[in-house]
Amino acid sequence: xxxxxxxxxxVGVLVFAISGALAGMRSKFDIFGVFIMxxxxxxxxxxxxxxxxxSTPVNWMLHPLYVYLVIGGVAVxxxxxxxxxxxxxxxxxxxxxxxxxxxxxxxxxALAYELSPLVAVMLGVVSATFGGVIRDVLAGxxxxxxxxxxxxxxxxxxxxxxxLVTALVGEKAGTVTAIIVVFLxxxxxxxxxxxxxxxx
Amino acid sequence: xxxxxxxxxxVGVLVFAISGALAGMRSKFDIFGVFIMxxxxxxxxxxxxxxxxxSTPVNWMLHPLYVYLVIGGVAVxxxxxxxxxxxxxxxxxxxxxxxxxxxxxxxxxALAYELSPLVAVMLGVVSATFGGVIRDVLAGxxxxxxxxxxxxxxxxxxxxxxxLVTALVGEKAGTVTAIIVVFLxxxxxxxxxxxxxxxx
Amino acid sequence: xxxxxxxxxxVGVLVFAISGALAGMRSKFDIFGVFIMxxxxxxxxxxxxxxxxxSTPVNWMLHPLYVYLVIGGVAVxxxxxxxxxxxxxxxxxxxxxxxxxxxxxxxxxALAYELSPLVAVMLGVVSATFGGVIRDVLAGxxxxxxxxxxxxxxxxxxxxxxxLVTALVGEKAGTVTAIIVVFLxxxxxxxxxxxxxxxx
Numbered sequence: 358x359x360x361x362x363x364x365x366x367x368v369g370v371l372v373f374a375i376s377g378a379l380a381g382m383r384s385k386f387d388i389f390g391v392f393i394m395x396x397x398x399x400x401x402x403x404x405x406x407x408x409x410x411x412s413t414p415v416n417w418m419l420h421p422l423y424v425y426l427v428i429g430g431v432a433v434x435x436x437x438x439x440x441x442x443x444x445x446x447x448x449x450x451x452x453x454x455x456x457x458x459x460x461x462x463x464x465x466x467a468l469a470y471e472l473s474p475l476v477a478v479m480l481g482v483v484s485a486t487f488g489g490v491i492r493d494v495l496a497g498x499x500x501x502x503x504x505x506x507x508x509x510x511x512x513x514x515x516x517x518x519x520x521l522v523t524a525l526v527g528e529k530a531g532t533v534t535a536i537i538v539v540f541l542x543x544x545x546x547x548x549x550x551x552x553x554x555x556x557x
Numbered sequence: 558x559x560x561x562x563x564x565x566x567x568v569g570v571l572v573f574a575i576s577g578a579l580a581g582m583r584s585k586f587d588i589f590g591v592f593i594m595x596x597x598x599x600x601x602x603x604x605x606x607x608x609x610x611x612s613t614p615v616n617w618m619l620h621p622l623y624v625y626l627v628i629g630g631v632a633v634x635x636x637x638x639x640x641x642x643x644x645x646x647x648x649x650x651x652x653x654x655x656x657x658x659x660x661x662x663x664x665x666x667a668l669a670y671e672l673s674p675l676v677a678v679m680l681g682v683v684s685a686t687f688g689g690v691i692r693d694v695l696a697g698x699x700x701x702x703x704x705x706x707x708x709x710x711x712x713x714x715x716x717x718x719x720x721l722v723t724a725l726v727g728e729k730a731g732t733v734t735a736i737i738v739v740f741l742x743x744x745x746x747x748x749x750x751x752x753x754x755x756x757x
Numbered sequence: 758x759x760x761x762x763x764x765x766x767x768v769g770v771l772v773f774a775i776s777g778a779l780a781g782m783r784s785k786f787d788i789f790g791v792f793i794m795x796x797x798x799x800x801x802x803x804x805x806x807x808x809x810x811x812s813t814p815v816n817w818m819l820h821p822l823y824v825y826l827v828i829g830g831v832a833v834x835x836x837x838x839x840x841x842x843x844x845x846x847x848x849x850x851x852x853x854x855x856x857x858x859x860x861x862x863x864x865x866x867a868l869a870y871e872l873s874p875l876v877a878v879m880l881g882v883v884s885a886t887f888g889g890v891i892r893d894v895l896a897g898x899x900x901x902x903x904x905x906x907x908x909x910x911x912x913x914x915x916x917x918x919x920x921l922v923t924a925l926v927g928e929k930a931g932t933v934t935a936i937i938v939v940f941l942x943x944x945x946x947x948x949x950x951x952x953x954x955x956x957x
Contacts, residue, residue, distance in 0.1 A: 381903070389910055390903025404809070409604070411613025413811025414870055418880070421873045470614055473621045480618070490695070495890070497899050499697050503581070503590025510589055609804070611813025670814055673821045680818070690895070699897050703781070703790025710789055 366462075369455025370423055373399040374430025375441055376452070377492050382434070384496045394492055395431045399423070401488035406463050406480055410470050453511075457539035459485035460512045461519050461532050478516035485512045507546045515539040566662075569655025570623055573599040574630025575641060576652070577692050582634070584696045594692055595631045599623070601688035606663050606680055610670050653711075657739035659685035660712045661719050661732050678716035685712045707746045715739035766862075769855025770823055773799040774830025775841055776852070777892050782834070784896045794892055795831045799823070801888035806863050806880055810870050853911075857939035859885035860912045861919050861932050878916035885912045907946045915939040 377398025381391035400417040407415040417423040434441055463484030467477035486509050490500040502508045515535040523531030577598025581591035600617040607615040617623040634641055663684030667677035686709050690700040702708045715735040723731030777798025781791035800817040807815040817823040834841055863884030867877035886909050890900040902908045915935040923931030 384899060384903070386899075386903035387907070389907075389913070390900065393903065393909075408608055408808055409613065409615050409618060411611070411811070413809065414872060415809050418809060418867075418872055418876045421875045424875055424879065467618075472614060472618055475621050475624055476618045479624065494694060494894060495900060495903075497697075497897075499584060499586075500590070500695060503584070503586035503593065503695070507587070507589075509593075513589070608808055609813065609815050609818060611811070667818075672814060672818055675821050675824055676818045679824065694894060697897075699784060699786075700790065700895060703784070703786035703793065703895075707787070707789075709793075713789075 366455075366458060367422070367426055369452075369458060370399045370426045371430045371433075372452050372455055373488055374427040375434050376489075378431045378434035379438075379442065380492050380496050382438070388431075388435075391434075392427070392431050394495060395434075396424075396427050397495065398488045398492040399427050399430070401491040402459060402484045402486060403462075403488075405487045405491075406466065406484040409480065409483075410466065412466070412470075453540050453543050454536055456485040456508070456512055457515050457536040458532075460515045460539070461535050464516050464519055465528075474520055478513065478520065481516040481519075482509055482512045485509075507542065511539045511542040511546070514542055566658060567622070567626055569652075569658060570599045570626045571630045571633075572652050572655055573688055574627040575634050576689075578631045578634035579638075579642065580692050580696050582638070588631075588635075591634075592627070592631050594695060595627050595634075596624075597695065598688045598692040599627050599630070601691040602659060602684045602686060603662075603688075605687045605691075606666065606684040609680065609683075610666065612666070612670075653740050653743050654736055656685040656708070656712055657715050657736040658732075660715045660739070661735050664716050664719055665728075674720055678713065678720065681716040681719075682709055682712045685709075707742065711739045711742040711746070714742055766858055767822070767826055769852075769858060770799045770826045771830045771833075772852050772855055773888055774827040775834050776889070778831045778834035779838075779842065780892050780896050782838070788831075788835075791834075792827070792831050794895060795834075796824075796827050797895065798888045798892040799827050799830070801891040802859060802884045802886060803862075803888075805887045805891075806866065806884040809880065809883075810866065812866070812870075853940050853943050854936055856885040856908070856912055857915050857936040858932075860915045860939070861935050864916050864919055865928075874920055878913065878920065881916040881919075882909055882912045885909075907942065911939045911942040911946070914942055 374395040377395040378391050380398070381394030384390070384394075386394065400415075400423060403417065404415045407413060460481040463481035464477045466484075467480040468474075472480070486502050489502055493500040515538050518538045519531045519535035521531075522534045574595040577595040578591050580598070581594030584590070584594075586594065600615075600623060603617065604615045607613060660681040663681035664677045666684075667680040668674075672680070686702050689702055689708075693700040715738050718738045719731045719735035721731075722734045774795040777795040778791050780798070781794030784790070784794075786794065800815075800823060803817065804815045807813060860881040863881035864877045866884075867880040868874075872880070886902050889902055889908075893900040915938050918938045919931045919935035921931075922934045
């Protein structure tokens with residue numbers, strides 16, 4: 358389980374780094390800008406989580422492997438841009454598992470700081486989504502997750518389910534159930550074009 | 558007094574949450590985006606204050622009541638949007654008392670960390686205004702307080718007055734005087750269209 | 758050497774404050790907005806560095822002199838705007854020495870927290886460049902350093918050279934060499950219009 362979680366965590370960082378690198382290339386940034394976009398997209402949510410909790414130096418600075426994964430994601434994006442864009446459009450498997458695990462990790466870390474379940478779930482959602490928010494702000498675009506799909510809502514549901522199943526059954530079951538819930542919500546959201554826009 | 562300050566604090570959070578929710582609805586965000594906009598507007602200034610001081614986990618995470626107030630503010634905005642917009646245009650009483658108290662709270666917390674009066678006043682202004690700055694950046698607009706009214710200058714004056722009156726008379730007198738000063742400056746600023754724009 | 762470094766540090770803050778004030782005036786902000794722009798440009802990179810490390814209260818709050826330098830930079834910009842703009846276009850000496858020293862200071866502080874050399878160099882680059890990134894985001898512009906010149910790349914090279922020369926010779930030699938490297942890269946980059954843009 359530990360091994361599985363770590364592997365998915367690393368894959369998640371790679372996938373988010375690629376998403377950030379693509380956004381940087383669309384904005385015609387130079388290679389430094391593209392790298393920073395990849396870094397903040399991959400680590401921004403977890404960094405904000407750690408800053409809000411006071412867990413410093415923040416996580417990615419303690420584990421240079423994250424930086425190497427970001428460098429790898431940038432290299433892959435430059436070398437195989439066309440294929441990467443195609444892949445991104447047809448698949449969202451890793452991305453979805455990634456945000457589910459980021460959510461679970463955020464909830465767990467908040468509980469370790471003895472925060473309330475409500476705040477823990479919010480921190481989980483922040484961990485999973487704010488990398489993308491910072492990416493969009495730096496690219497000068499309105500944050501995607503505030504408008505499209507029900508990305509964040511899936512994380513919210515995943516965080517709540519994780520808490521409930523962990524309390525009733527155990528942490529492993531909670532993690533797996535949360536991943537399944539996030540995956541199913543995003544799958545059906547895209548298939549049936551769900552949206553939560555209420556604004557007139 | 559304590560009770561009065563706490564009540565105003567909660568009302569301030571509610572008012573700022575409504576202001577953020579309205580901005581999110583204007584930007585056509587979905588309900589998650591609207592909620593995040595309400596949250597950052599209501600808690601962003603205090604969060605930045607706590608991060609700069611190193612007071613973590615940041616304040617709102619330790620008091621879930623703030624989160625419930627933000628949820629309440631979002632609900633009110635969705636249910637009574639037309640009335641809320643009208644109210645917002647004709648009144649600014651709570652908002653003004655709110656920023657005055659945020660300023661005082663920021664100054665007090667900085668002094669508790671043994672920072673200089675100059676830095677304490679600046680942190681007070683940051684506490685009162687940066688929720689709105691983050692709200693505007695996320696909405697893709699230039700920060701309102703950098704251009705309109707003399708919102709921040711009122712906080713600055715309030716912070717200085719709070720320091721002086723607290724030193725000469727006492728903290729309660731300082732708090733009340735600061736609120737009155739912030740209120741009067743904003744009132745006359747709007748009545749006589751004061752502006753501090755110097756740029757050609 | 759200490760005296761030299763401190764002097765340059767203060768000159769760097771002044772130069773960055775002027776750059777931020779100019780950006781605020783271009784965006785037609787009022788005097789408060791111009792001051793905040795000057796403050797975040799001059800102290801934003803170091804503030805982010807301190808937050809990521811957990812070194813709080815952040816550096817500028819402990820040393821009010823930085824605030825006075827920012828106030829001075831704003832005053833100079835209002836009083837001598839035309840001359841300042843001309844100076845800015847023809848010279849970049851202080852700015853370049855400034856970012857070199859910010860880079861070195863960031864690397865040193867990260868090493869003091871026992872972080873890896875890779876992460877230390879990245880933190881150095883962040884210290885030197887993110888003041889400008891926050892300035893541009895607040896002004897509603899895409900971050901300049903993600904697109905123009907090879908500003909950040911010069912810092913990156915400077916950080917690596919500092920690490921190497923410090924390990925082989927000593928810290929003073931490392932600092933001086935890093936400044937020379939950053940200066941030469943920026944000089945030749947501008948002279949021969951180097952660019953790192955790879956995006957199609």
